[in-house]
Amino acid sequence: MAEKGGGNRLVAVLERFGARVYRMMEDLGNVFVLFLQCVSWMFRPPYEIRNIVKQMEEVGVRSMPVVLVTATFTGMVIALQSWSGFQRFQATSLVGSVVALSITRELGPVFAGLMVSGRVGAAMAAELGTMKVTEQIDALVTLATNPVKYLVVPRVVAATVVLPILVVFADLVGILGGYFVAVNLLGANSYVYINKTYQYLEFKDIYTGLVKASVFGFLIALISCYNGFIAEGGAEGVGRATMRAVVASSMVVLISDYFMTSLMF
Amino acid sequence: MPTIEIRGLCKRFGKKVVLDGMDLTVSQGKNTVVIGGSGTGKSVLIKCVVGLLRADGGEIRIDGEDVTKMDERELVRVRQKFGMLFQGAALFDSMNVGENVAFALRRLRRYPERQIQAAVEEKLAMVGLRDIQHLMPSELSGGMKKRVGLARAIASEPEILLYDEPTTGLDPIMADVINELIIRLRKSLGVTSISITHDMASAYKIADSIAMLYKGKIIEVGTPDEIRNSASPVVTQFVEGRAVGPITAEHEEFIRFVRRSGESGGQEER
Numbered sequence: 001m002a003e004k005g006g007g008n009r010l011v012a013v014l015e016r017f018g019a020r021v022y023r024m025m026e027d028l029g030n031v032f033v034l035f036l037q038c039v040s041w042m043f044r045p046p047y048e049i050r051n052i053v054k055q056m057e058e059v060g061v062r063s064m065p066v067v068l069v070t071a072t073f074t075g076m077v078i079a080l081q082s083w084s085g086f087q088r089f090q091a092t093s094l095v096g097s098v099v100a101l102s103i104t105r106e107l108g109p110v111f112a113g114l115m116v117s118g119r120v121g122a123a124m125a126a127e128l129g130t131m132k133v134t135e136q137i138d139a140l141v142t143l144a145t146n147p148v149k150y151l152v153v154p155r156v157v158a159a160t161v162v163l164p165i166l167v168v169f170a171d172l173v174g175i176l177g178g179y180f181v182a183v184n185l186l187g188a189n190s191y192v193y194i195n196k197t198y199q200y201l202e203f204k205d206i207y208t209g210l211v212k213a214s215v216f217g218f219l220i221a222l223i224s225c226y227n228g229f230i231a232e233g234g235a236e237g238v239g240r241a242t243m244r245a246v247v248a249s250s251m252v253v254l255i256s257d258y259f260m261t262s263l264m265f
Numbered sequence: 266m267p268t269i270e271i272r273g274l275c276k277r278f279g280k281k282v283v284l285d286g287m288d289l290t291v292s293q294g295k296n297t298v299v300i301g302g303s304g305t306g307k308s309v310l311i312k313c314v315v316g317l318l319r320a321d322g323g324e325i326r327i328d329g330e331d332v333t334k335m336d337e338r339e340l341v342r343v344r345q346k347f348g349m350l351f352q353g354a355a356l357f358d359s360m361n362v363g364e365n366v367a368f369a370l371r372r373l374r375r376y377p378e379r380q381i382q383a384a385v386e387e388k389l390a391m392v393g394l395r396d397i398q399h400l401m402p403s404e405l406s407g408g409m410k411k412r413v414g415l416a417r418a419i420a421s422e423p424e425i426l427l428y429d430e431p432t433t434g435l436d437p438i439m440a441d442v443i444n445e446l447i448i449r450l451r452k453s454l455g456v457t458s459i460s461i462t463h464d465m466a467s468a469y470k471i472a473d474s475i476a477m478l479y480k481g482k483i484i485e486v487g488t489p490d491e492i493r494n495s496a497s498p499v500v501t502q503f504v505e506g507r508a509v510g511p512i513t514a515e516h517e518e519f520i521r522f523v524r525r526s527g528e529s530g531g532q533e534e535r
Contacts, residue, residue: 135352141316141317142348144373144421145368146337
């Protein structure tokens with residue numbers, strides 16, 4: 001009897017694991033289908049210019065403060081950390097290069113991506129999820145409007161275009177933050193700092209960061225819209241969709257970052 | 266000449282069979298009310314008709330065209346014949362009342378903007394509302410939301426109207442206002458309509474014919490009087506709203522079955 005119970009429990013665990021994997025594969029497939037629909041609707045007129053502009057304001061203008069504060073402090077802490085590290089082998093003159101390279105190549109886009117995942121991803125999933133559970137998405141369909149074209153395409157386009165712009169500002173204030181800490185607080189030579197920043201920074205560092213940001217924006221919007229679309233079951237369902245959107249898009253930002261970096265090295 | 270013909274419609278979700286080969290014919294200019302308990306698939310039925318859900322089998326002919334075989338592009342064309350009133354009205358909460366009603370007209374670009382304004386005012390007047398175009402849906406009462414939802418549904422002058430529980434959640438007076446509106450719209454616009462409801466007072470009032478949905482099939486169709494005097498014990502129990510009868514007997518049997526089979530029954534949910 002006890003043995004049989006143990007066997008059943010093992011089967012139950014395996015079943016639950018299998019169901020999980022199955023649902024993950026299902027989600028992956030569905031996101032891909034949404035991606036295809038999104039791309040095919042994107043280039044079909046009429047273009048939803050008004051909606052795109054509205055979403056750009058939401059994703060771009062409204063996210064600016066969070067992204068700027070994050071980037072400033074990131075730049076500042078890199079300056080602080082690399083200063084204390086480089087001091088050990090008298091290389092503090094290179095702090096400027098380290099700050100500039102790590103901000104533009106990696107931390108600017110990634111932190112902006114994570115902030116936008118949290119802020120915009122949650123908002124998109126909650127809004128579309130609420131529309132789903134209150135039948136507003138069904139209502140759109142009956143009013144001769146495709147929900148993917150009307151809701152998903154503007155969000156995806158806006159996020160793809162706006163995230164690189166956010167990152168340009170993030171790069172700028174990040175480097176300024178590093179400069180402030182190194183020169184004003186730690187006593188680095190201003191001329192040397194600026195000189196080293198320029199000397200090692202290549203245009204490629206900046207634009208690979210911006211390409212990454214663009215891809216992050218696309219993925220965040222797509223994943224968050226998908227999670228909103230599959231929400232069901234009232235307030236609790238919307239909450240779950242929002243949580244899934246934030247977790248999934250944050251993870252995708254970090255995972256896709258690795259692969260893009262390895263491609264564009 | 267019938268406008269909507271449903272033959273052998275099947276729809277299941279996972280293992281659960283919701284519609285099991287149901288037939289229904291709705292004649293032009295008539296209002297057919299589908300009654301049935303909660304969770305018997307009434308909403309699924311009208312969502313299949315308008316193409317929000319894909320049928321698994323059978324056919325739904327709208328003016329002779331089978332919507333179950335259509336691709337998305339053809340469906341968009343056919344959907345322009347439809348207007349639908351949702352259970353919770355489903356107004357777009359990011360837009361005000363005027364924008365909600367004008368939504369389809371602006372999307373379809375049938376008229377210039379000035380005419381749209383006039384059309385919106387006319388449709389709102391038809392449902393007895395005036396001077397509320399600037400209000401947001403969150404500022405409206407339940408009955409007003411339904412009426413705005415109705416104005417939005419008739420804005421593009423559909424030939425077919427679908428009502429999903431039009432009176433549910435309203436007080437008796439407001440429910441009757443909606444009933445009157447449905448009757449008046451049918452008379453003035455000559456639309457064909459399907460309503461689903463479990464409110465029998467409303468069903469008797471607005472229906473030209475009533476169809477009872479039970480276990481995925483239409484078990485009886487008739488005029489309100491025929492349904493009221495039905496010989497079928499299932500129909501009688503439902504329309505008279507009795508707690509004891511064939512519908513609930515089976516339900517209780519099922520609950521006893523689930524209890525007996527213990528855990529294995531409890532894990533059925535996905």
